[in-house]
Amino acid sequence: MVRFGVIGTNWITERFIDGAKQVDDFSLTAVYSRTKDKAEAFAAKYDVGQTYTDLDEFAQSDIVDAVYVASPNSLHAEQAIRCMQHGKHVIVEKAMASNSKEVAAMIKAAKENNVLLMEALKTTHMPNFEVIKNNLHKIGTIRRYFASYCQYSTRYDKLKDGTVLNAFDPKFSNGSLMDIGIYCVYPMIALFGKPNKWQANAHMLYSGVDGQGSILFDYDQINGMVMYSKISNSFVPSEIQGEKGSIIIDNIQSLSKVEIRYNDGTIEDIAEPQVENTMFYEAKAFITLIKENKKQSDINTFAVSLQTAEVLEEARKQFGLVFPADKA
Template sequence: MVRFGVIGTNKITGNFIEGANELGDFELTAVYSRTEKKATSFAEKHGAKHTFTNLEEMAESKVIDAVYIASPNSLHAEQAILLMKAGKHVLCEKPLASNSREVQRMVAASRENNVLLMEAMKSTVMPNMQKVRENLHKIGQVRRFVANYGQYSSRYDAYKEGTVLNAFNPEFSNGSLMDIGVYCVYPVVSILGKPSSIKAEGVMLESGVDGEGSILLGYDDKEAVVMFSKITDSHLPSEIQGENGSILIDKIGSPMNVKIYYRDGSIEDLTQSQTHTMMYEAKEFIELIQSGKTESTINSYENSLLAIEVMDEARRQIGIVFPADNR
């Protein structure tokens, strides 16, 4: 069994626990929250025996082996480094940190303390995305990757009425690119590698974060088009276009249906049967711990750094600045 603590008592943490509970070697033992009331309520709901309101005490605790971090983006680096210095393995929600400088510090802490650090990018470890990678050669020379994700935020109505919640607050390193765009950028760079050029545009909101945007990534013989939004919905799929056919991915953030459309008109269904979408990241993470490894080959340090470097440059061009950038 791998004994987990969680940071964050939000919906995504509950979803992670639900998915991880499908594994026989996951055990939730501790919950951290800034308030004892929230920590206790969440722990009782999910069956954890221990609660913490002090992160240092949690880091030094003997009741956990690993921690899943789902706090605001701006807190990821500080919390993860503290935990890794105490010898805890860390599964950290995407984006891994506010900027590439913080990610580099997190990777260094992982290596120095010989513990596992992995970005909780669920899509890339799901069976359907693995099928995309395994069958990419079938579409011939790749020429374009169109990655699209638009999801109207449940917090946007409040924003339009004058209440700036965390999702639209630059203090927490949030906004459309960080919260939604990362689901597009990460698989693009994990499949195509480092781009030779980056061109970004976006719609800025008065709070100081972006509501939506797009990025054009240039490569020597191909390009990637990334589109993301927190202020509109999109029902367009994502697509990898090759000279012999195209791979259609229904949802880039959580691929449930994947097909190859060949130039001769034939269609090959690559779709795999899948269980809870957040189970796969927990499975990957736990198996790495059990095998004594400190880095995933899928959600690797290289891919996390590539993704955040692309987002850093996109933010620079769009004009998105976080307080974390000046720390």
Template sequence: MVRFAVIGTNWITERFIEAATSIEGFSLSAVYSRTEDRAKQFARKFNVEHVYTDLHEMASSKEFDAVYVASPNSLHASQAMLMMENGKHVLCEKPLASNTLEVEAMIQCAKKHSVVLMEALKTTLLPNFLTIKEHLHKIGTVRRYVASYCQYSSRYDRYKQGEILNAFKPEFSNGSLMDIGVYAVYPLVVLFGEPKSIHGQCYMLDSGVDGQGSLMLQYEEMDALITYSKITNSYIPSEIQGEKGSIIIDKINIPENVTIKYNDGSEENITVPQDQQSMYYEAKEFIELIERNAFESTVNSHRHSIITASILEKARRQMGVIYPADKKDE
């Protein structure tokens, strides 16, 4: 049994717990929140005994083995490293950290203390992403990856009324690319590795973060086009174009329907069943790593996280999206 703690008491933490509860080997032992009332309220909802409002006290606790970090992006690195320094395994929400230097520091910390560190990017562990990998060879030489993830944020309505919530604050290392675009970048990296060049552009909000944007990435034999937004919706599918056909993906963040359209006009539905909540698969992968004493996922690997962080950072700098966390590293 792997005893978990959670840092963060928001909706994503609730989704994670609900998904992980059905996994044999998962138990929830502790909750952290900055305020005691919120921590106790959340703990009661999930029948959790141990509550913390001090991270250092929590890190030294013997009541849990692993922690799910779902705090603001700017806090990921410091909180995760504190936990790992105290021997705790860490599953950290995407994006893993604010920038590449923080990601590298987290990975070195995990290796030093012999604990699991994994980025909680659910897409690449879903059954219908695995089926894309399995059937990719059928479309021949890949020439283009086109991914779109645009999801209008309800927080943007409040932003337009003058209330800037955390999702649009640079001090929390937020914005559209980090929160939404990463869902299109990480699968690209898992499938095709590191690009030769990156070009990014965005619509900048007055708060100092990107509301929407696009990336063009060049590889040796292919290119990739990624569009993302938190201020518009999009309903177009994503696709991987090859010389023999194209793989059509209904939703790049949570693929549920995947079809190959061949050049001769024929089609092949390669969709597979997904009988669990989407976050179940990342939790299962993480727990199995701990049980096998394997300190790194082969899918959501350290290398994939570093490459993704590098893409995000280079694109942001081109756009002029700079965080306080970036300035600390200069």
């Protein structure tokens, strides 16, 4: 069994645990929160007896082998590095950190302490992402990547009423790009590498973060475009366009439906069945890496995480969003 401790007591942690429980070798043994009441209430849901409010005590725990970090983005680097310094393997919720400097420091800590570090970007571990990669050759020379993820946030209603929650607070290194825009950018880099250049724009909210935005990317032979939003919905599919056809993706975040539409009008359904809680796939991949004594994912590699952080950071600079963490 791989004994997990979790940092963060929100819905995404619950989602991860519910997905990870489908993996035979997963065991939840400890919960960390900055407040005792939250830690104990969350632990009670899963019949976990050990809770921590001191990060050092949690990191040194002898009942924890691996840690899932799902705190606000601004806390990821410090918490992950502290855990890795005490020999814990770490899977960190996306975005991996506030900026590329923090991501580089996390990678350095993983190497120095000989532990596994992986960004919890679930999409790239899903069966249908592998399907997309394996079928790219069918559409000929790739010419365009387009991804859209626009999902109206109920937290935006709170913001309009004057309450700034974590999701829209720059001190937590949040905003639309960091929260959901990354679902568009990360797969592009995983498939095609880091672009040569990019141009970003965004609509900024009074709280100091972006509510929505778009980015144009240039490769040698490919144009890329992503659009994302937490203040509006979109029902437009994503697609990868080639000279012989296009791969149509119903939702870049879930990949539940994938098909190829060829230039001659024929349509090929290439999607495979996926489990309902798709966080299962990242949990399974992470646990498998631990059991195989590997220190880096060959899918969510250090290079992809670092390149994604560099792209997001430069995009934010272009539309004027600088986090407090960027000045540290």
